[in-house]
Amino acid sequence: MRVDVVSIFPEYLAPLDLSLIGRARRDGLLDLAVHDLRDFAHDRHRTVDDTPFGGGAGMVMKPEPWAAALAHVVAAGSRPGAPVPHLVVPGPGGVPFTQALAHELADQEWLAFACGRYEGIDERVYEHAAERMPVTVVSLGDYVLNGGEVAVLAIVEAVARLLPGVVGNAASLLEESHEGGLLEYPVYTRPAVWDDDGTTREVPPVLLSGHHAEIGAWRHAQRVERTAARRPDLVPAAATVTGLDDLEVR
Numbered sequence: 001m002r003v004d005v006v007s008i009f010p011e012y013l014a015p016l017d018l019s020l021i022g023r024a025r026r027d028g029l030l031d032l033a034v035h036d037l038r039d040f041a042h043d044r045h046r047t048v049d050d051t052p053f054g055g056g057a058g059m060v061m062k063p064e065p066w067a068a069a070l071a072h073v074v075a076a077g078s079r080p081g082a083p084v085p086h087l088v089v090p091g092p093g094g095v096p097f098t099q100a101l102a103h104e105l106a107d108q109e110w111l112a113f114a115c116g117r118y119e120g121i122d123e124r125v126y127e128h129a130a131e132r133m134p135v136t137v138v139s140l141g142d143y144v145l146n147g148g149e150v151a152v153l154a155i156v157e158a159v160a161r162l163l164p165g166v167v168g169n170a171a172s173l174l175e176e177s178h179e180g181g182l183l184e185y186p187v188y189t190r191p192a193v194w195d196d197d198g199t200t201r202e203v204p205p206v207l208l209s210g211h212h213a214e215i216g217a218w219r220h221a222q223r224v225e226r227t228a229a230r231r232p233d234l235v236p237a238a239a240t241v242t243g244l245d246d247l248e249v250r
């Protein structure tokens with residue numbers, strides 16, 4: 001997969017050199033390039049923002065540097081069979097980013113990300129881009145970040161780990177939270193009995209039993225219970241969660 005990211009803070013994307021994503025890049029599974037939007041501003045001060053028409057707080061990202069940056073991305077990455085990228089614009093006004101959307105993005109050959117800052121990007125950039133490539137505005141959740149960069153880190157990580165060969169143990173992809181509509185079951189490792197400050201905590205005995213069917217049934221029950229407590233929206237028939245007490249880790 002090819003990924004291009006355009007940002008006024010390219011350094012924000014440095015973590016994409018690390019861990020599984022870094023290895024995927026070095027292994028040639030992920031071809032990722034980060035571009036500085038200011039390289040596509042044409043005045044002496046490399047201006048990318050201006051005051052909003054109609055008034056209001058903050059600044060708006062100007063259209064011309066975005067058009068130039070996206071044209072550069074399209075030209076630089078163009079190869080036979082992958083004519084245009086799917087453009088993802090992170091923003092709190094987008095469609096919710098879910099595991100299902102991560103799978104859809106993982107099926108694309110080429111993704112480009114446009115990181116907005118300030119109060120947003122001039123709306124005409126979305127129209128201009130949509131005439132040239134598919135565009136999806138994507139939100140991580142119902143809260144506000146200062147810009148798209150942190151969202152890109154999250155989205156690229158969620159997508160890249162679905163690419164063949166990026167996660168060593170493919171089986172580990174199948175049993176996680178949000179695969180199959182339930183949250184993950186709790187996991188334990190040695191010691192089986194852990195004494196800490198006078199409190200003894202034991203691993204649930206069923207996990208030590210060697211009975212695979214019972215272990216499977218226990219894990220499924222844990223997934224259902226946990227999903228009902230933390231994410232009742234994922235379990236329509238679940239018992240109602242009444243307050244914060246029900247969300248405590250216990």
Ligand code: 6GU
Nearest residue numbers: 090091140143145147151
């Ligand atoms: Cl994707 N971007 C920004 N700037 N804020 C957000 C977000 C994205 N998702 C939630 N808040």
